[in-house]
Amino acid sequence: MTQKFRLENVGLINRDKKLSFKFNGKTYYGYEGDTLASALIANGVHLVGRSFKYHRPRGFFGAGVDEPYAIVQLYRNNETEPNIKATEQELFEGLEAKSVNCWPSVNFDIGAINNFLKIFLPAGFYYKTFMWPKSFWYRVYEPFIRKAAGLGVASTKHDKERYEHKYEYCDLLIAGSGPSGLASAYAAAKNGARVILAEDKPRFGGSLLTSDVNIGNQSGEDWANGIISELKEMPNVVVKNRSQVFGYYDHNMLVMSEKVSDHLPKTKKHHPKQRLWYIRAKEVLISSGSIERPLVFGNNDTPGVMLSSAAKEYLKVYGVLVGKNPLVFTNNDSGYETAIEFKKNGINPIILDSRINPQSEIIDEAINLGIKIKFSYVVVAAQGYKKVSSADIAKISNDKKQLGEIENIKCDCICVSGFWTPTIHLASQSGNKTKFKEEIDAFVPGTSKQNETTLGAANGIFTLGETLKSSFTAGQDLSKKITNKDNKISFPNVVEKISSQHDKFWCVPLPKGKNYKRFLDFQNDVAVSDIEIALKEGYRSIEHVKRYTTLGMATDQGKTSNLNGLQLVSDIENKVVPAVGHTTFRPPYTPISIGAIVGREVGKHSKPTRKSPMHSWHEKNNAVFVDAGVWLRPRYYKQGNENLFEASKREAKNVRTNVGVCDVTTLGKIDIKGPDAAELLNRVYTNAWLKLPVGKARYGVMLREDGIVMDDGTTTRISENHYHMTTTTAQAANVLSHLEYYLQLVWPELNVNVVSTTEQWAGAAIAGPKSRKLLEKLFPNNDVSNEGLPFMGYMESELFGVKARIFRISFSGELAYEVNVESDNGQFMWEKIIELGKEFQVQPYGTEALSTLRIEMGHVAGSELDGRTISYDTSLEGLISKKKDFIGKRSLNREAFTSSDRQKIVGVVPLDKKTSIPEGSHLVKDAQAPLPNKKLGHISASCWSVEYDNPFSLAILKDGKNMIGEKLFVMSPLKNKVIPVEIVSSHYVDPKGERVRS
Amino acid sequence: MLHIKCPHCGMRSQNEFSYGGDASVKRPELNKEISDEEWDNFVYNRKSLRGKHLELWQHLFGCRQWIKVERDTATHEIFNTYKADEEIS
Ligand SMILES: [Zn+2]
Numbered sequence A: 001m002t003q004k005f006r007l008e009n010v011g012l013i014n015r016d017k018k019l020s021f022k023f024n025g026k027t028y029y030g031y032e033g034d035t036l037a038s039a040l041i042a043n044g045v046h047l048v049g050r051s052f053k054y055h056r057p058r059g060f061f062g063a064g065v066d067e068p069y070a071i072v073q074l075y076r077n078n079e080t081e082p083n084i085k086a087t088e089q090e091l092f093e094g095l096e097a098k099s100v101n102c103w104p105s106v107n108f109d110i111g112a113i114n115n116f117l118k119i120f121l122p123a124g125f126y127y128k129t130f131m132w133p134k135s136f137w138y139r140v141y142e143p144f145i146r147k148a149a150g151l152g153v154a155s156t157k158h159d160k161e162r163y164e165h166k167y168e169y170c171d172l173l174i175a176g177s178g179p180s181g182l183a184s185a186y187a188a189a190k191n192g193a194r195v196i197l198a199e200d201k202p203r204f205g206g207s208l209l210t211s212d213v214n215i216g217n218q219s220g221e222d223w224a225n226g227i228i229s230e231l232k233e234m235p236n237v238v239v240k241n242r243s244q245v246f247g248y249y250d251h252n253m254l255v256m257s258e259k260v261s262d263h264l265p266k267t268k269k270h271h272p273k274q275r276l277w278y279i280r281a282k283e284v285l286i287s288s289g290s291i292e293r294p295l296v297f298g299n300n301d302t303p304g305v306m307l308s309s310a311a312k313e314y315l316k317v318y319g320v321l322v323g324k325n326p327l328v329f330t331n332n333d334s335g336y337e338t339a340i341e342f343k344k345n346g347i348n349p350i351i352l353d354s355r356i357n358p359q360s361e362i363i364d365e366a367i368n369l370g371i372k373i374k375f376s377y378v379v380v381a382a383q384g385y386k387k388v389s390s391a392d393i394a395k396i397s398n399d400k401k402q403l404g405e406i407e408n409i410k411c412d413c414i415c416v417s418g419f420w421t422p423t424i425h426l427a428s429q430s431g432n433k434t435k436f437k438e439e440i441d442a443f444v445p446g447t448s449k450q451n452e453t454t455l456g457a458a459n460g461i462f463t464l465g466e467t468l469k470s471s472f473t474a475g476q477d478l479s480k481k482i483t484n485k486d487n488k489i490s491f492p493n494v495v496e497k498i499s500s501q502h503d504k505f506w507c508v509p510l511p512k513g514k515n516y517k518r519f520l521d522f523q524n525d526v527a528v529s530d531i532e533i534a535l536k537e538g539y540r541s542i543e544h545v546k547r548y549t550t551l552g553m554a555t556d557q558g559k560t561s562n563l564n565g566l567q568l569v570s571d572i573e574n575k576v577v578p579a580v581g582h583t584t585f586r587p588p589y590t591p592i593s594i595g596a597i598v599g600r601e602v603g604k605h606s607k608p609t610r611k612s613p614m615h616s617w618h619e620k621n622n623a624v625f626v627d628a629g630v631w632l633r634p635r636y637y638k639q640g641n642e643n644l645f646e647a648s649k650r651e652a653k654n655v656r657t658n659v660g661v662c663d664v665t666t667l668g669k670i671d672i673k674g675p676d677a678a679e680l681l682n683r684v685y686t687n688a689w690l691k692l693p694v695g696k697a698r699y700g701v702m703l704r705e706d707g708i709v710m711d712d713g714t715t716t717r718i719s720e721n722h723y724h725m726t727t728t729t730a731q732a733a734n735v736l737s738h739l740e741y742y743l744q745l746v747w748p749e750l751n752v753n754v755v756s757t758t759e760q761w762a763g764a765a766i767a768g769p770k771s772r773k774l775l776e777k778l779f780p781n782n783d784v785s786n787e788g789l790p791f792m793g794y795m796e797s798e799l800f801g802v803k804a805r806i807f808r809i810s811f812s813g814e815l816a817y818e819v820n821v822e823s824d825n826g827q828f829m830w831e832k833i834i835e836l837g838k839e840f841q842v843q844p845y846g847t848e849a850l851s852t853l854r855i856e857m858g859h860v861a862g863s864e865l866d867g868r869t870i871s872y873d874t875s876l877e878g879l880i881s882k883k884k885d886f887i888g889k890r891s892l893n894r895e896a897f898t899s900s901d902r903q904k905i906v907g908v909v910p911l912d913k914k915t916s917i918p919e920g921s922h923l924v925k926d927a928q929a930p931l932p933n934k935k936l937g938h939i940s941a942s943c944w945s946v947e948y949d950n951p952f953s954l955a956i957l958k959d960g961k962n963m964i965g966e967k968l969f970v971m972s973p974l975k976n977k978v979i980p981v982e983i984v985s986s987h988y989v990d991p992k993g994e995r996v997r998s
Numbered sequence B: 001m002l003h004i005k006c007p008h009c010g011m012r013s014q015n016e017f018s019y020g021g022d023a024s025v026k027r028p029e030l031n032k033e034i035s036d037e038e039w040d041n042f043v044y045n046r047k048s049l050r051g052k053h054l055e056l057w058q059h060l061f062g063c064r065q066w067i068k069v070e071r072d073t074a075t076h077e078i079f080n081t082y083k084a085d086e087e088i089s
Helices: A036-042 A110-116 A125-129 A135-149 A179-190 A220-233 A308-318 A334-344 A361-368 A425-429 A464-483 A528-536 A542-549 A562-573 A594-598 A615-620 A644-657 A677-684 A732-746 A771-778 A823-840 A847-857 A889-893 B036-043
Strands: A014-023 A026-032 A071-076 A079-085 A095-099 A163-175 A195-198 A237-240 A243-249 A253-259 A274-286 A290-292 A305-307 A326-330 A350-353 A372-375 A377-383 A390-395 A407-410 A413-417 A420-422 A435-437 A442-444 A452-454 A519-521 A623-628 A631-637 A660-663 A668-673 A697-703 A709-719 A722-727 A753-756 A761-767 A794-799 A802-807 A816-822 A904-910 A922-924 A937-945 A950-957 A967-972 A977-984 B003-006 B010-013 B018-022 B052-058 B066-072 B078-083
Touching: A014 A036, A026 A036, A036 A308, A163 A179, A163 A464, A163 A594, A179 A195, A179 A220, A179 A274, A179 A464, A195 A243, A220 A237, A243 A274, A243 A425, A274 A425, A274 A464, A274 A594, A290 A308, A305 A308, A308 A326, A308 A334, A308 A413, A326 A334, A326 A377, A334 A350, A334 A361, A334 A413, A350 A377, A361 A372, A377 A413, A420 A442, A425 A452, A519 A528, A519 A562, A528 A542, A528 A562, A542 A562, A615 A623, A615 A631, A615 A823, A631 A644, A631 A847, A644 A660, A644 A847, A660 A823, A660 A847, A668 A677, A668 A732, A677 A697, A677 A722, A677 A732, A709 A732, A709 A794, A722 A732, A732 A753, A732 B052, A732 B066, A761 A771, A761 A823, A771 A816, A771 A823, A794 A823, A802 A823, A816 A823, A847 A937, A847 A950, A889 B036, A904 A937, B003 B078
Parallel strands: A014 A095, A163 A195, A163 A274, A195 A237, A274 A452, A305 A413, A326 A350, A326 A413, A350 A372
Antiparallel strands: A014 A026, A071 A079, A071 A095, A243 A253, A253 A274, A290 A420, A377 A390, A390 A407, A435 A442, A623 A631, A660 A761, A668 A722, A668 A753, A697 A709, A709 A722, A761 A816, A794 A802, A802 A816, A904 A950, A904 A977, A922 A937, A922 A967, A937 A950, A967 A977, B003 B010, B018 B052, B052 B066, B066 B078
């Protein structure tokens, strides 16, 4: 197939490399260096999609990031990506793309019926229509709207591409490589500053690639290429294309998305698809240029109506004609530049200029070239459905209110220019309060908020000479401040044509009797009439008008629509634009892929995985692991076909009858040293600590200042001024910060140091009636008898030559010990325990059996210490010292904390001794009571008691103290269960605690 | 992301720190008789100031020191940072 709209010998594409691609199933050809848009236009394809609301045909409007229409579903390397702008996507061999927003196809679209019903789809339509009946929303409205109106479809497959994050620091970050970006980067680089120059397009140079200028006796493009090659050679400069600086955050942190591989058929091995750069810059130069503004007239959304600058870019960069019979409609000189390029390539354009009698070098050149120009003329409406076929034009009165007689002229495209809008997004994001500049009818940055400077067209400077001069100076001055160098560079001679004043005219009045839609927002289908309705209905704030009409709220964020919308509101309201104000710009400037934002932090990389030194043993012995915070812990060790329930029961039972061993490495451990260590503990824990002898452990509970229990654990006095604190696995980090807070800020006079030693020690809990016998084998040289190592005793020893700490503490409620060795010896310790424990039927047990053991003993854990309970609630009030003050004590006399029917921990047993009780269920008095049924408490933890072989749960119950023996109901609406239960003591097994002391 | 100068380590990104609230709050002395109101003010009542604010941050993934940061809560401008025990003029 021939590329009928491709010119010969024009453009920057590589004609030696022909590429085939598919659009909506049909094969086309383009060249390396094309975008999908330029290649489609070269093939005469202008219908690429449907609009969001009315499903009107959509073509191409721009040639870059501002594109509101040409959004496609892209297929690349067996993956698909939605909402890709055809104007940004570079062509590669085998590229496939499809239209979005079309159902069932781009040529026949069911949603287009909305277009004929548009009278029913005015501003706020969705708010008004789909409100009632409520039940219709999910079943009728939403499915319909989704099917008929959605944009692209996200892939449901796992994205196998790699995305990277990079952190970078620099002296100057320069966003945009047009004339101002190049000049400032060059000047700063010559002064030795560390410079990052970012360009969102594949080619550097910005407007220099399309404008007819001369810099230092070179064309703009040649000058740009020269500067870029020189910058690339400099070690202090990073030059990046395909890189969009999209967000300006606090303290000069900017984020840039680099599309490393999107332009290739397939990402190269070891390369990322995209890279997100977090850049902390000392100075930021914003050289993001400007975007041409549309002119507003009837059916101005018809395919073939596009920005004149885009038409020029397609011609000069890609060698592509957007039409062979073009009409240029302009209110300023920019339209002439486009017309001149057409003319130079053998095409005869017609220019309609809304101005009465403008004069400038460019206009003279157009006249000399023989281009037909009609002054005081406007396009009233575009005609044609899927492509412009003609235009209704008319003379307009000097006051721009009256139209003359309508004439129809044939054309195949309408190139519009309504002057230029500086791209001020980054400056605005930085907090810069922008100001309205009357001469250009647009906002420009005001006083800098952070270290940002806006240059060139982005700052409302539209002449090349002035842009280059101010940008050289800015680059030089800002870098001098940082590097203290002052290398003067010579300023090149600039030749450009000077423009005449633009016309303050942007919206063509409707001719009598015609009701054309005149669009402001091309992606969200917001027309002039929608804004008029919103204002009539009383909306005033531009932020409200925006949300009500959805103006500027599409994926292009109103890059082409914002200012025209503001102009309209200010005209109707009879206010000036700055009084109306503009809506806030927020990052990202353009959509960023979720993959880039997430980076490498997916799957197992989303958080660190911590493993105990015994992990490989657990793996070899069929452990099934569970996430415990960032730790992986064995939940149970599977034997044969056992399930979780069977295995945990077996393991727990073995602890009660023989001996078990559990990996408790994950417990938080804090080493506390210093002469005031005991005093610190005394202030942190609720019980007394000053008299704990060396070689003894004590259980302690710590509170927050509001009286709520924060954590519990045992702390052991290793020597006179040395303590070993343990915390729960979950609270380890918080407890350390808590201690540091009090030591550094509240009681700096205490001479104590704290440090986390969680990773330094591997821990094994040896529990069960035969644990002492096993200990005797492990430590044959020590006296581990009840007298030699009593309950809560501590000794230091050697485990076959390895330094070990032995604590006689118990979480399971059995006679039990905890042995700690240095982490590197953890596996050795574990294997010794298993080896020597064989004769006592030792078995490893996991967290599930551990839970069972502690629940039936009534020992509290995280599910009871849930940040809502006080000591009394968990029956830890016996540990509250009356004699001393401690953190949180003053809160304990709060009225609710001392009420006589305060909640308390109890045990719960089902009356049938069979039905398992779901955790989280509620306890109620009467299962039949009308809703809302009064909740008396909740089930905090459930297990199958191995001691009694029936279900047992712990609950936090109102007035729990007086509820023992009561019959209540457990209700679980989630599991649809109602279970009659009896309330019993939370100490279900060994209530007197004899086993631990045996 | 804020850029905070740890008085011990130098300029670091915000993600190395954790926020610790109003630095002007003083914990009542231990064992001292105080009214419910005084205690409530210490535990619960905080002014949500707009503007200059002295606050606590901990350099959690760094030197682990609690530091004081003088920051504008509206603009995020950081005027100064201090060590925990530093006199603030
Ligand atoms: Zn630090």
